[in-house]
Amino acid sequence: MGVLKIEEIPHYTYEDYAHWEGKWEIICGVAYAMSPAPMIKHQSISNKIARQLDEIFENCKRCKALLPIDWKLAIDTVVQPDNLVICNENLDKAYITKAPKIIFEVLSKSTAKKDEGIKFRLYESEGVNYYILVNPDEKMAKAYSLRDGKYIKIGDFIDEKLTFELNECDKPLEFDFSKIWE
Numbered sequence: 001m002g003v004l005k006i007e008e009i010p011h012y013t014y015e016d017y018a019h020w021e022g023k024w025e026i027i028c029g030v031a032y033a034m035s036p037a038p039m040i041k042h043q044s045i046s047n048k049i050a051r052q053l054d055e056i057f058e059n060c061k062r063c064k065a066l067l068p069i070d071w072k073l074a075i076d077t078v079v080q081p082d083n084l085v086i087c088n089e090n091l092d093k094a095y096i097t098k099a100p101k102i103i104f105e106v107l108s109k110s111t112a113k114k115d116e117g118i119k120f121r122l123y124e125s126e127g128v129n130y131y132i133l134v135n136p137d138e139k140m141a142k143a144y145s146l147r148d149g150k151y152i153k154i155g156d157f158i159d160e161k162l163t164f165e166l167n168e169c170d171k172p173l174e175f176d177f178s179k180i181w182e
Contacts, residue, residue, distance in 0.1 A: 010029075010031070011029035011030075011076065012026045012029050012030070012031050012076065013026075013029070013075050013076050014026075014072055014075055014076070014078055015075075017031075017078055022034070023080070025078060025079045025080055026076060026077060026078050027077050027079065027118055027119075027122065028076060028077055029076040029077075032114060034080065034111075039108065039136075041136045041182065042106050042108050042136055044182060045106050045134060045136050045180050045181070045182070046067070046082050046083055046104075046106050048179060048180040049082075049083045049104050049106070049134070049180055050065060050067055050083055052175060052176065052179055052180070053065035053083060053085060053102075053104075053175070056164075056173045056174070056175065057085060057169075057173070060168070060169050060170075062087050062088050062168040062169070063085055063086065063087040063088075063101065063166065063168055063169060064085070064086055064087075064089075064091070065083070065084070065085050066083070066084050066085070066086060067082075067083060068080040068081065068082060069084070069095065069096060070094065070095035070096070071084075071095065071096050071097075071099075071100065072095045072096070072097055073097075073122070073126060077122075078095070079119065079122070081100065081103040081104070081105060081119075082103075082104055082105050082106045082134075083103070083104035083106075084100040084102060084103045084104070085100055085101050085102040085103075085166075086098065086100050086101065087101050087166065087168040087169075088168060099123075099126045099127045099128050100128055101128070101129045101130065101164075101166050101168070102128070102129060102130040102132070102164060102166075103123055103128050103130070103131050103132070104132045104134055104141075105119065105131075105132070105133055105134065106134045106136060107133060107134060107135050107136065108136075115133060116133060120133075120144075120151065124146065124149070124150065124151045127146060127149075128146065129145065129146050129164075129166065130143065130144065130145055130146070130164060131143075131144045131146075131151060132144070132162075134180070139158060139181045140156050140157065140158050141156070141157045141158075141177055141180075142155075142156055142157075143155060143156075143157055143162055157177040158177060158178075158181075159177060159178035160177055160178075161174050161175065161176045161177070162174070162175045162177065163175075
């Protein structure tokens with residue numbers, strides 16, 4: 001058996017993805033299994049993030065906090081961030097197409113490398129304003145803000161508050177990290 005040639009590697013599209021069972025993401029045609037299901041600690045933190053984001057954006061007419069939903073970036077790239085905030089997006093489709101303003105990814109052993117590498121570069125290139133990597137084991141979140149097309153680290157957050165400034169919102173919005181840890 002010879003070495004696998006690049007043209008022999010499967011290249012998947014949204015059409016393939018739409019028929020698959022289970023949870024998947026595809027990035028540049030490469031399939032990534034989203035299993036096993038997230039651990040209880042992961043889900044608990046994600047739920048607390050969702051609750052707080054929902055409260056923060058409750059009165060905003062243009063922005064909405066969401067749990068994982070398909071973000072279709074291209075015919076061969078579909079991701080599902082753990083928690084996200086979208087603004088001025090058509091919610092009548094099965095997926096979103098515009099870059100979210102804020103994305104939280106809760107790290108797990110099976111996804112950390114992808115979240116810190118591939119997705120970091122992908123979200124940066126797509127113009128996601130804020131990217132927050134939440135580490136349940138360390139009880140710390142690393143927050144990044146997009147400046148001139150590059151992510152700049154804002155800081156490491158344990159029990160501090162982070163203010164999001166979005167053009168779509170009338171006022172800065174404050175997220176309290178002390179409320180997400182168990």
